[in-house]
Structures are given as structure tokens and as C-alpha cells.
Amino acid sequence: MYDLLLKGGTVLDPSTGLAGVHDVAVQGGLIARIAPDIAVTESARTIEVTGRIVTPGLIDLHAHVFEGVARNGLDPDLGGVYSGVTTIVDAGSAGAATFGAFPRHILPRCHTEIIPFLHICQTGLATNPDIIAESSVDLDDTLAVLDQYKGLICGIKARMVSPALEIMGMEMPRLARRAARESGTRLMVHIGDTEKRYDPKVIHSLLPLLEEGDILTHYFTANPGGVLDANGKLVPEAREARDRGVWFDTAHGRKNFSFDVGRRVIDQGLLPHCISTDLTVPGRIHTVHSMTEMMTRFLGLGFTLAQVVTMCTENPAKAIGAGDRLGSLAQGRQADISVLDIRDGEWVVYDVLGASLPVTKAVVPYLTVKKGQVFTPDWGPRPWGWEPDRVLPSGGSSGGCC
Numbered sequence: 001m002y003d004l005l006l007k008g009g010t011v012l013d014p015s016t017g018l019a020g021v022h023d024v025a026v027q028g029g030l031i032a033r034i035a036p037d038i039a040v041t042e043s044a045r046t047i048e049v050t051g052r053i054v055t056p057g058l059i060d061l062h063a064h065v066f067e068g069v070a071r072n073g074l075d076p077d078l079g080g081v082y083s084g085v086t087t088i089v090d091a092g093s094a095g096a097a098t099f100g101a102f103p104r105h106i107l108p109r110c111h112t113e114i115i116p117f118l119h120i121c122q123t124g125l126a127t128n129p130d131i132i133a134e135s136s137v138d139l140d141d142t143l144a145v146l147d148q149y150k151g152l153i154c155g156i157k158a159r160m161v162s163p164a165l166e167i168m169g170m171e172m173p174r175l176a177r178r179a180a181r182e183s184g185t186r187l188m189v190h191i192g193d194t195e196k197r198y199d200p201k202v203i204h205s206l207l208p209l210l211e212e213g214d215i216l217t218h219y220f221t222a223n224p225g226g227v228l229d230a231n232g233k234l235v236p237e238a239r240e241a242r243d244r245g246v247w248f249d250t251a252h253g254r255k256n257f258s259f260d261v262g263r264r265v266i267d268q269g270l271l272p273h274c275i276s277t278d279l280t281v282p283g284r285i286h287t288v289h290s291m292t293e294m295m296t297r298f299l300g301l302g303f304t305l306a307q308v309v310t311m312c313t314e315n316p317a318k319a320i321g322a323g324d325r326l327g328s329l330a331q332g333r334q335a336d337i338s339v340l341d342i343r344d345g346e347w348v349v350y351d352v353l354g355a356s357l358p359v360t361k362a363v364v365p366y367l368t369v370k371k372g373q374v375f376t377p378d379w380g381p382r383p384w385g386w387e388p389d390r391v392l393p394s395g396g397s398s399g400g401c402c
């Protein structure tokens with residue numbers, strides 16, 4: 001007898017190539033069977049999902065859920081299982097001095113799986129700016145914390161922003177890289193100097209530091225230090241990094257996502273591997289809203305649903321080294337499943353600069369299954385729920401940017 005049967009949904013799992021109407025049976029927290037017709041008598045509980053899309057559990061590769069310690073850290077389940085997301089990668093909200101609060105206070109009280117990166121700044125994002133002196137980075141202490149929490153910390157995060165770069169220059173990402181290599185983890189680098197003070201050419205010396213398996217995040221940023229040169233041309237180091245296996249993630253956030261930059265890099269052949277949110281408390285309200293809205297944005301940019309699902313399931317799972325456990329509905333995998341509604345209509349979404357993109361399909365979470373446990377998404381990040389701003393007959397929209 002199965003524990004749970006999702007009946008009649010359209011399964012879309014790029015990792016296995018499965019696309020079509022199938023039933024999904026779950027037992028003991030694992031995917032037990034996927035087949036065109038599994039009898040309801042074989043399961044203790046059945047949920048009818050006809051007309052919905054059933055995908056591997058969505059993975060948000062970049063969000064901030066160190067609630068109560070890092071400024072603006074979101075309740076993990078609000079951005080997680082109650083938003084259709086089964087796994088959140090916390091992109092370096094904690095540093096060596098604050099990390100202990102993650103296993104002590106955050107992880108035990110949420111249903112969403114959290115995979116944390118450690119910030120090279122020892123106080124993480126508890127204060128803003130993060131790095132304010134060379135002493136903000138303590139490599140020995142960082143290595144000690146990486147060792148203490150081996151298997152939990154997924155990698156090291158560095159942010160290419162001022163004043164960190166003004167104080168430490170390239171020594172800052174080099175130290176982060178050393179911590180990643182010595183701990184046998186990976187490096188995730190934020191690009192885009194939100195203070196707009198540092199030399200944009202820094203990207204040329206940064207990208208060669210990244211090796212296969214490292215992650216570049218915010219690469220649709222319009223801030224200095226992005227992957228486009230002054231003439232809008234993709235810097236050659238970006239293509240070289242992609243070719244040697246660096247993951248490219250778009251991470252929206254409140255300051256680092258531009259449709260114009262995105263179109264230019266896509267037109268020049270550098271497609272995203274992952275499309276994370278960089279979700280925070282204010283980001284959820286004002287700019288990003290949700291992981292499913294990120295999916296909506298990329299459908300609007302012309303990607304197929306299968307491509308979009310790949311970018312928030314199979315690819316992020318591989319990027320965090322969990323491709324054998326997450327990001328797939330293959331039999332025997334952890335039963336992490338997202339059931340989504342794809343609605344037709346006329347909406348508009350905005351980037352952080354206020355540029356608009358009309359969209360005719362909106363992705364909305366319907367049901368989340370985490371390790372076999374079922375969660376119903378909450379009301380949604382907007383006053384009217386999950387859908388983006390509606391296009392009004394006047395040509396305006398129901399909401400607005402930022």
C-alpha cells in the first residue's frame with residue numbers, strides 16, 4: 001500500500017525525460033512508482049491533480065532564510081514548501097561567527113530543506129555592509145566552521161561589492177576560493193556592485209578564479225562587474241567559464257536582475273543553468289515575489305516549460321552536488337514533488353530597473369510534497385495571491401514595480 005498517490009497530473013521531469021499524464025505513488029518518503037494508471041485502492045491517500053503540472057520539487061538555488069539573525073532573512077517555509085519549493089539554498093546569510101544558529105535555531109523548525117553556503121565575511125549578512133575591514137574575513141575560523149559542519153555547509157559565498165572590494169580587492173574572492181578548495185566544497189560568487197563604486201573590469205580577473213562546479217550568481221545584473229562589457233558584449237571569460245563547467249544562475253533579488261542584460265547575454269549564447277530568487281522579506285513583497293514567478297518570467301522571455309523546469313530542478317540539484325537525491329522523480333528518489341498550475345491570462349512582470357515584460361502564462365503553486373509530506377501553498381506574496389500584476393484595459397497594470 002502506497003502512502004500517497006497524485007492522480008491524473010501531467011508529469012514533467014526533464015531529468016528522466018518523462019512528459020505526459022502519469023500517476024505518482026509515494027511510499028516511505030520516496031518515489032515508489034510512476035505509471036499511467038495506478039489504482040486508488042493501492043494508496044492510503046489519493047490527491048486528484050488532473051490538469052496540473054507535476055514536477056520534481058523546485059529548488060531555489062539562492063535565497064536568504066537565516067531568519068532573525070541576518071537582516072531580511074525570510075521564514076524558510078514561506079519561501080519553501082508554502083511557495084511550491086522543496087529545497088532552498090541559503091546563499092551565505094551566515095558567516096563563521098553566526099553559522100551555529102542555523103543548525104540550532106533554523107533547521108529544526110522548518111519543513112523545507114535548507115542547504116547553506118557560508119559567507120567568507122565572518123558576520124555573514126547580519127550587518128550591511130558585510131565586509132567593513134580586512135578583519136571581517138577570518139580564514140582560519142572559516143575553515144574551522146567548515147570542518148565542524150562538514151556535510152551541512154555546501155560551499156563558500158563571496159560578494160563582489162563595495163566596500164569589500166575597495167578594502168580587500170581580489171584578495172577577498174581569493175580567500176573565499178581557498179576556503180572552498182581546502183574544505184572540498186564549492187564557491188558561489190555574487191557579481192554586481194550594488195554601490196556602483198568599483199571598477200567594472202573586475203569581472204575579467206574574477207571569472208578565471210572559478211572552476212568546474214563553482215557558481216556565478218546574478219549574471220543578469222546591470223550593476224558594475226557584470227558579464228557584459230561597456231559595449232554590451234559578453235566578456236570572453238564568461239563563455240570560457242561556462243565551457244569548463246561553471247554554473248550560471250540569474251538570482252533576481254532587489255537589485256541585480258535586468259531583462260535588457262538578460263536578453264543580451266541570451267542572444268550571445270550564454271543561457272542560464274538556474275533561475276533562483278534571492279528571496280528576502282522585502283524582496284518577496286516588492287520585486288521577486290516567488291520562485292514560481294521566476295518561472296513565469298522565464299516563460300515570458302521565451303523559454304519552454306521544460307527548460308524552465310530544468311533550471312529549477314535538475315540543474316540546481318547538480319549545482320549543489322545533490323543530483324543523485326534531488327531534482328528528479330526517478331523511482332527511489334526522495335519524494336520531493338511540486339504540483340503547479342499554469343494559468344493563461346494577461347499579466348506584466350517587472351525587473352529591478354522597472355522595465356516591464358508582458359506575460360501570458362503564469363505559474364502558480366498548487367501543492368508541495370516534501371519527503372512524502374503534503375503542504376498546501378499559502379495565500380501568496382501579493383494582496384490578490386500568486387499571479388503577477390494584471391494588465392488593465394487602459395494599458396497600465398494593477399500593481400507596479402518596486
Ligand SMILES: [Zn+2]
Nearest residue numbers: 062091253278
Ligand atoms: Zn543574495
